[in-house]
Amino acid sequence: MKRTEIEQLLPGVFQRTMQEGTLLFALLEVMEALPAPDEAILDHLDMYFNPYRTPDAFVPFLAIWLDLDRLLLEIPEEFKDQAPPPLPSGMGRLRELVAAAPFLTQWRGTAKGLLRFLETATGIQGFTLDEHAPGPDSRPHPFHLLVRIPSAASVYRVLIERIIESEKPAYVTYELQVQREQGTTASS
Structure with missing residues (x-):
């Protein structure tokens, strides 16, 4: 005034x-x-609710409002000024996750939702899910997922495990395999 x-x-x-x-x-x-x-x-209030336009410091608040805080790094207060982005794959990936939250919430607990979540969070394509993975006796192992991750995504292994744990149905177990360059895999 x-x-x-x-x-x-x-x-x-x-x-x-x-x-x-x-x-x-x-x-x-x-x-x-x-x-x-x-x-x-x-x-300019609308800017704060757009994950692509809001200041970097406000993106984690949007993530918390959308229940994505389970993926954020815990940064001690004394290191907040020089700390890395709150998501291991970077601030841009966190912005993408916030923007994709409606889709991810709608498809939570499904293979489609889990694949999209992993690709959005890491920025890497090529994740695959096998919902009918064979067990030790070569028969399908019920309620078990085999998640194959591209070798480039192995640096985000902790993030990937957090996502899988929070997005899969509670009764489902999982196993991670890292895909090597020529289609070979390494279990972990």
């Missing part, structure tokens, strides 16, 4: 005595300046 607008709200006796250099004039100047930062934020 501008000083002149505030001045119009004052009683007539104050309006008639308003002159530059008086205490009342200075007080109205301060009253105009104090809410300016808040008004600037409110003018």
Whole structure:
């Protein structure tokens, strides 16, 4: 609110005595300046809810609101200034996860949702799920997933395990295999 607008709200006796250099004039100047930062934020409030436009510091808050905080790194308070991004794969991947949250929530507990979650969180394509993986006796192992991850994604193994644990149905077990370059796999 501008000083002149505030001045119009004052009683007539104050309006008639308003002159530059008086205490009342200075007080109205301060009253105009104090809410300016808040008004600037409110003018662009939509920016804070768009994961691609919001400041980096606000993205983790959006992630927490969307129940993605289980994936964020715990950063000690004394290292917050020089800390890495709160998601091991980077701030851009966290922005993508926040943007994909409606889809991921709709498909939670399904192979389609898990694959999309893994690809979005890591930025790497090529994950595969085998829902009918053979057990030690070569027969399908019920309620067991075989998750094959591209070798490039192995650096995000802890993140991948967190995602699988939180997105798979509770009664399902899983095994990870890292796909090597020529289609070979290494169990882990």
